[in-house]
Structures are given as C-alpha cells and as structure tokens.
Amino acid sequence: MAEIHTSTVPSDALDDRSVSKSEITARRLALIAGLLLLLVAPFLIYPVFIMKVLCFALFAAAFNLLIGYTGLLSFGHAAFFGGAAYFTAHSVKEWGVPPELGILIGTAGGAALGLIMGFFAIRRQGIYFSMITLSLAQMFFFFCLQAKFTHGEDGIQSVPRGHLFGFIDLSQPIAMYYTVAAIFLIGVFIIWRFVHSPFGMILKSIRENEQRAISLGYSVARYKLGAFVMSAALAGLAGGTKALVFQFATLTDVGWQTSGEVILMTLLGGIGTMLGPILGSAIVVMLGNYLATTGFPVTIITGAVFMICVLVFRRGVVGELAASRIGRKFGLARWL
Template identity: 85%
Template sequence: MTRSEINARRLAIALGFAALLAAPLFFYPVFVMKVLCFALFAAAFNLLIGYTGLLSFGHAAFFGGAAYFTAHAVKEWGFSPELGIFVGVAGGAFLGLVMGFFAIRRQGIYFSMITLSLAQMFFFFCLQAEFTHGEDGIQSVPRGHLFGLIDLSDPLAMYYTVVAIFLIGVFMVWRFVHSPFGMILKSIRENELRATSLGYSVARYKLGAFVMSAALAGLAGATKALVFQFATLTDVSWQTSGEVILMTLLGGIGTMVGPVIGAGIVVMLGNYLATTGFPVTIITGVVFMVCVLLFRRGLIGELAASRFGRKFGLSRWL
C-alpha cells in the first residue's frame, strides 16, 4: 500500500468508529443494535461465500440456533450474559460442524440444497422441541449483568456491548481472511482442483471455514437474543437465510465492508416500511433486481472497481 492509501484507510476506520460511538445520539439504539447484529451475521456468511465460494441456503440455523441456546441458558439456567453468548457460539459451531460434515461432500447447487434441507430439519426440530416453546418462542430473556459489573438493562450499556461484539467479530473475519488459512480458502474458491493438486486437504479447509462462519453467525444470533430478549422461529426460518444472502449480494460479495452496508440497507427498509402498510418483500425484491442488473459486484464492489476505487486502491481494504 502507498502512504495515501494507508492514510485513507486509517481515516475511514476512525470515521466508522466515531460513527458507531455517536449513533445513539441520532438513531434509536435498538435499531442500530439490530443493524449491527445482522451486519455481523452477513459478514459471517460472506466468509463462506465470498472467500471460500460456498453458497449456503441454511445459515439461519446457526443464527437462530444460537439465539435459542443463549436465551435458554440465560433464562432457564441463570447463566450470565457472557456465558450465555459463549453457549450460543459453541452451539452454532457444533451445528456448523454437523451440517458441514455432510454438506461439503457435494459441490455447487447440491451443496446449497443440502444446507437448505438440513436447516429445514433444524427448523422443525425447533418447532417441536420443548425447550424452544414452539411457536411462542423463548420470551422475556433477562439481559443480566455483563461480567457481574455492567447492567445491560441500560440501553446505552447494551448498545456499546453490542458495538464491542460487532467489532471483535468483524476483526476475526478480517484476521481469518488475511491469514495463510484464508489464502488457501481463496485458492480453493478460484480453482479447487489446483488446490488439491498442491497437496491441500480441500475438504478439511472447507469444513474449517464452514464451522468458523457458523460460529460467527452464532455470535450474531446470541447477541440478538439478548438485545431483543427473545428467540423465535423466525430466527431459524428459510426467509432469514434468504435475507442474509440479499444483504451480502447487495453490499458486495468478497468485500469486508459490503455485507455491513447491505445489512444496514435491508434492515432500514424493513424497519421504515413496516409502518407504511406496503409489502416490504416487494421493495426488497425490486432492490435485489436492480442490484443484480446494475450492480453485479454489489454497491461496495462496484465502488472498488470504479475509477475512484482504483485510484485509491479500495479493493485492497474494502
């Protein structure tokens, strides 16, 4: 990177961090927390599709499953918030290990359909399981005290906790992508046969990426359960899996910032159109068509590929 590119990157990070700190002054904190939870969910999904080339149609199983595990652990077992989140992340990683073990044996659309079918099986498990309370879900989940010190019933305390979790999650994705393991995942995405010929165990790397993506999606779902204090079947539905795909495509597959921007747009549309009586799905469908027709790389992807993006080397850090 040149000096100007490094300075531009540092300035962008500083502005983003300042915007997160000041957001409660201009927006409803719960709305921003919802955006951050889904942004982390989209970043986790992008780790799989954008950097490994695996399209999952069942990522809501990890997001919603972790929400159920965390809600149950905090409400029924009396776990503290940090332990409840740990249970959710561990549960999401375990689901990812089980589902990934079967899914990675196939490629392309067959891989995607296996993830969808397994996610639907988990959906019906959540519908019938006693601890999920069926269609009622787990409600009135206490937020508790983080590390026994921070009262998360305070909206600002909860908000800045979510900001910290979001930043940690995104940093983990960035670090994972820019590690030697991440470089191998990119090589698998570009040419799986060549990666195999070089001696890499492709199946093992795919499974590792699947579990990591599931764990981070679980982190987002566990945090969301504490923010809204409930976990429902909507969290594990195929519609939620479709939403995270839309978020990633809209922002830009294979970029760090794209899924975050896409999540913000989709959540904002759903939030502000919900009170108008106009079907939100129609608007999101139109947005998706426009994105596919005019912004094939997504909003951030097109920005990075533009003359402005090439001048400042945005593709290297967006």
C-alpha cells in the same frame, strides 16, 4: 497487464511508496471515522435499531466469509443464527448464566451445528451443497418447532439481559448498545484476520481453482469444513447477541426466510468485500424498519431494490465502487 519500466524506475518506486502511504492513511482515517460514528450513533439514532443492524451485519459478514472467500453458497445459515439465539436465550433464562457466558454458549452451539452440517454438506459441490444445507436447516427448524426447550411457536420470551461481567447493567439501552458494538467489532476483526491469514489465502485458492489446490497437496475438505465451522460460529455470535438485544428467540430466526435475507444482504453490499455485507444489512434492515409503518408491501419493495441492484450493480454496491475508476485509483479493492 504488465507495465514496462524504463530508466524512471526510482521515481516510479517513490510514487508507489507514496500511494501506499496515502492508502494506509486513508484506511486509518476511515477506521477512526467508523469508530467515532459507532460511539456517537446511539445519541443520534434509536439505539435498538442500530443494534439490530449490527447483529445482522455480523451475521452477513459471517455468511460472506463462506461464500465470498470460499465460494460455498449456503441456504441454511439461519440454523446457526437462530440456533444460537435459542441456546443463549434458554441458558440465560432457565439456567441463570450471565450474559457473556450465554453468548459464548450460543456461539459454541452455532459452531457445533456448523461442524455437523458441514461434515455432510462439504462432500458435495455447487447446487448440491446448497440444497444439502437447506435440507439440514429445515430439519433443524422442525426440531425447534417440536423441542420443549424452544416452546414451539411461542418461542422463548422475556429473556433477561442481566449484568455483563457482574457489574454492567445491560437493561440500560446505552450499556447494551456499546456491548453489541464491541461484539460486532471483535467479530469483524476475527473475520478480517481470518481472511488475511495463510488459511484465508488457501481458501481463496480453493475458490478460484479447487483442482489446482488439490494438486498442490492441500486437504480441500478440511479447509472447507474449517471455513464452514468458523462462519457458523460467527453467525452464532450474532444470533446469541440478537437474542439478548430483543430478549426473545423465535422460529423466525431459524426459518428459511432468514437464510434468504442474509443472502440478499451480502449480494446487495458486495460478495467478497469486508464492507459490503455490513452496508447490505443496513439497507435491508432500514427498508424493513421504515416500510413496516407504511402501506407498502415490504417484501415487494425489497425485491425491487434487489432486482435493481442486480441489474445495475452486478458486483454489489461496494463491489462496484471498488471496481470503478475512483476505486481503482485509490486501491479500494484491497481494503473494502
């Protein structure tokens, strides 16, 4: 709703500038706090657990790039995550490449799969797009089941972590953790930069009104394919990193259940927000980790949490926070 400005425009303008400065300060403080938390986290919590959260957080953030900012719901993102895990694990174990090159191979493999799958999927819209991604991902699942280099149901095990850049021993948990944290920060920064670029603005316009974007002369199919490939590449980055963390790659990584989990993570945290998928992945991984040692069925508890969040937090946890009175007051929607 438009506001009516009177003779007090100068003071209002000063208030707006002060609010903007406070928002910038709040963002910087939040960023510094987050970085400090990442630095001290391995000394407070089991490092492998945090590394798992970071890998899936990057995976969910990559998925959110597609659904949250482009409006495309993929049911087959596990193909990029698990495919990259296989590519990285095989190249590191069988070819003897260093870990940084293995992760790059996995990322490139995820991007290549995204290019192939996206070429066919973007020709359809809505549920038809989603079902094509699911069917293509299942085809890749059965390929991984039969291919020799994946070792079928046994998967690729005992993957060596090696030495990063030739001198950082990743067999040390702390060294591996900080490597994963750096990869996570780089991936999130790429997503943030992508979303706030002119390309990202066009993706948002396509999400809001595709026909209008076409009428303005934009090649919608090309932009959709670009977003799909970028999302697949970042999902591959997460999958390749995960293969080194746990030193194996299995069929679970490419299964439809993994695609469902990343959808759940994004919905719980909040679609179309930067922090939402990260928080959602932390919730899902934490539930799976701590409930696994109890007698409670993990899937039922996770489903109940999801149902409650859908009924109570329609926009996700972060989305509801940004839309609340406090969120509107501090402008959280612009940076969450």
